Structures are given as C-alpha cells and as structure tokens.
Amino acid sequence: MSICARLKAGIETRSAEETRSIAAEWAAGLPADATVALHGDLGSGKTTWVQGMATGFGITSPVTSPTFTIYNVHPGTLRMLVHLDAYRLAGVAQAEDLLLEEFLVSPWCLAIEWPEKIPTWIPPDAWHLDLEVGADGRHHVRLR
Numbered sequence: 001m002s003i004c005a006r007l008k009a010g011i012e013t014r015s016a017e018e019t020r021s022i023a024a025e026w027a028a029g030l031p032a033d034a035t036v037a038l039h040g041d042l043g044s045g046k047t048t049w050v051q052g053m054a055t056g057f058g059i060t061s062p063v064t065s066p067t068f069t070i071y072n073v074h075p076g077t078l079r080m081l082v083h084l085d086a087y088r089l090a091g092v093a094q095a096e097d098l099l100l101e102e103f104l105v106s107p108w109c110l111a112i113e114w115p116e117k118i119p120t121w122i123p124p125d126a127w128h129l130d131l132e133v134g135a136d137g138r139h140h141v142r143l144r
C-alpha cells in the first residue's frame with residue numbers, strides 16, 4: 001500500500017521516531033507548493049511530524065516548536081519548509097498581517113500547527129492530517 005493510502009486508513013505509531021520516519025516518507029512525495037494543516041491536541045505529535053517532514057525535505061537544521069516566534073523558516077536541499085504555529089494568533093486578520101501568501105508557492109511547503117485558529121485562511125487545497133493520542137496512550141495519525 002502507498003504511504004498516502006496507509007495514512008488515509010490511519011496509522012498507529014509506536015514512537016516519535018516512527019512518526020518522524022513516516023512523515024519523512026510522505027513529505028518526500030508531496031508537491032512542491034503543499035500546505036499541510038496539522039490538527040490535534042497538545043502533545044499529539046504535530047511538531048514531531050514536522051520534524052519528520054523536514055528530514056524528507058533534506059533539512060538538517062533542528063525543527064523546534066515555533067510557539068513564540070509564530071513561524072520558522074528551514075531551507076532544505078529539496079524544499080523550503082515554513083513551520084507556522086497558529087496557537088498564539090488572535091485570528092485570521094493577524095495571519096493575513098504575516099504575509100504568508102509568499103509561502104504558498106513552489107518551492108515552499110507550509111506546515112501549520114493549530115490550523116483551527118485561522119480556518120478561513122487555510123488554502124482550499126491544503127492537506128489535512130489528524131493526530132491524536134488514544135486512551136491507551138498510543139499515537140495515531142490519519143490523512144483526511
């Protein structure tokens with residue numbers, strides 16, 4: 001089964017490393033102008049997923065949560081990654097002030113944590129992933 005088909009069915013990951021590895025494999029096949037909206041509660045693995053995507057893009061700089069910087073830019077050999085954490089954004093108007101449209105075209109890939117803070121800003125062709133931790137403590141990821 002392709003990585004996309006597996007993700008649509010939903011994958012349980014047993015470690016952060018496994019999450020990163022799946023994210024890297026998936027990201028390597030993404031179009032060059034992809035926007036990825038990462039839905040999920042605190043600690044569900046959104047930043048961990050972006051770390052894996054970065055590896056898939058040939059990025060070697062460390063990817064950490066941009067909660068205080070709002071977004072971080074990571075140049076890679078295969079793609080440029082922008083990692084946005086919308087958690088602290090007041091709303092769509094503030095997102096518009098960031099002029100993120102620049103990052104919606106090739107070779108930029110925009111990964112967004114807490115996309116529900118800026119729902120009307122998210123481009124209609126964005127990929128949506130749902131991450132969650134089950135009652136048993138296991139992490140799951142599913143592509144909508």
Ligand SMILES: Nc1ncnc2c1ncn2[C@@H]1O[C@H](COP(=O)(O)OP(=O)(O)OP(=O)(O)O)[C@@H](O)[C@H]1O
Nearest residue numbers: 013014015016019041042043044045046047048139
């Ligand atoms: N299978 C797994 N997949 C992802 N993360 C896992 C897994 N197992 C354990 N973890 C741990 O869960 C935590 C996930 O944290 P992460 O920062 O990625 O979440 P987040 O969704 O970005 O949270 P926040 O909303 O605070 O930004 C990390 O400490 C990671 O090591």
Ligand SMILES: [Mg+2]
Nearest residue numbers: 046047065113
């Ligand atoms: Mg995070």
